[in-house]
Amino acid sequence: TPPSTPLPKVGVAVFLLSGSKVLLGKRLSAIGHSTFALPGGHLEFGESFEECATREVKEETGLDIDKTEYLTVTNNVISEKVHVVSIFMRAVPADPSQNPQTLEPEKCDGWDWYEWNNLPKPLFGPLQDMVQSGYNPFPTTAS
Numbered sequence: 001t002p003p004s005t006p007l008p009k010v011g012v013a014v015f016l017l018s019g020s021k022v023l024l025g026k027r028l029s030a031i032g033h034s035t036f037a038l039p040g041g042h043l044e045f046g047e048s049f050e051e052c053a054t055r056e057v058k059e060e061t062g063l064d065i066d067k068t069e070y071l072t073v074t075n076n077v078i079s080e081k082v083h084v085v086s087i088f089m090r091a092v093p094a095d096p097s098q099n100p101q102t103l104e105p106e107k108c109d110g111w112d113w114y115e116w117n118n119l120p121k122p123l124f125g126p127l128q129d130m131v132q133s134g135y136n137p138f139p140t141t142a143s
């Protein structure tokens with residue numbers, strides 16, 4: 001196998017939910033530049049999805065998360081060179097009084113909470129596809 005052969009990667013993205021809001025940040029990375037995305041990153045060797053979600057949210061926002069759970073997976077062929085299998089998790093902030101910090105200013109313009117019914121545009125492609133399909137990350141409340 002030539003060393004340049006691209007391989008799919010595993011991404012983990014986190015719907016961090018607070019009331020009816022979700023945490024999003026405008027990306028400054030080459031992939032999806034200027035689009036709004038969830039906190040997240042690539043699965044490291046030996047990690048569980050929950051561990052990756054906790055680590056990436058902490059690295060990118062400083063927030064500690066709780067009630068972390070798996071939601072769904074999507075297959076994203078983003079370009080000729082980038083193919084990511086994306087694991088979507090949801091969680092809530094461990095401490096609701098903790099504010100998100102922009103800890104990777106080269107990768108994100110800043111974090112903010114957005115109403116699910118009033119999301120900013122443009123969303124990062126894989127996230128936009130989910131919203132477009134009617135996907136809702138919020139837990140269904142008992143009735």
Ligand code: 8DG
Nearest residue numbers: 011012013037038039040041042084086124126127
């Ligand atoms: P790393 O390489 O330092 O581990 O991570 P990163 O630089 O923070 O990676 P990332 O691009 O933020 O996230 C990894 C991949 O996860 C991303 O390229 C594609 C996939 N992904 C989605 N949707 C989302 C999303 O809404 N947010 C983030 N951060 N990643 C997402 O499919």
Ligand code: MG
Nearest residue numbers: 039040041060
């Ligand atoms: Mg990231």
Ligand code: MG
Nearest residue numbers: 041042043056
């Ligand atoms: Mg990473």
